[in-house]
Amino acid sequence: MTLGRVKQDCGRKERLEMGKEIEKLRRMDIPQKWQVDRVNIYESTLESEESVYHIIKSVSLDKNELGR
Numbered sequence: 001m002t003l004g005r006v007k008q009d010c011g012r013k014e015r016l017e018m019g020k021e022i023e024k025l026r027r028m029d030i031p032q033k034w035q036v037d038r039v040n041i042y043e044s045t046l047e048s049e050e051s052v053y054h055i056i057k058s059v060s061l062d063k064n065e066l067g068r
Contacts, residue, residue, distance in 0.1 A: 005051070037062050 006014060041057040 006018060038061060039059045040055050042053045043056045044051045044053050046052075
């Protein structure tokens with residue numbers, strides 16, 4: 001799971017700020033229940049300052065499909 005990406009020349013201050021933001025996510029209280037029925041594995045490549053994502057593997061977690 002990618003939580004964030006920084007350039008190699010990113011300074012200590014920026015890395016500490018990112019760490020603080022990630023810590024906030026850990027403490028989030030999400031009242032909704034989620035049902036996960038599929039896991040996708042992505043490969044990301046950086047192209048022209050933006051990431052492009054491609055699914056390289058997809059696995060169904062649907063109980064009806066698992067027995068097949």
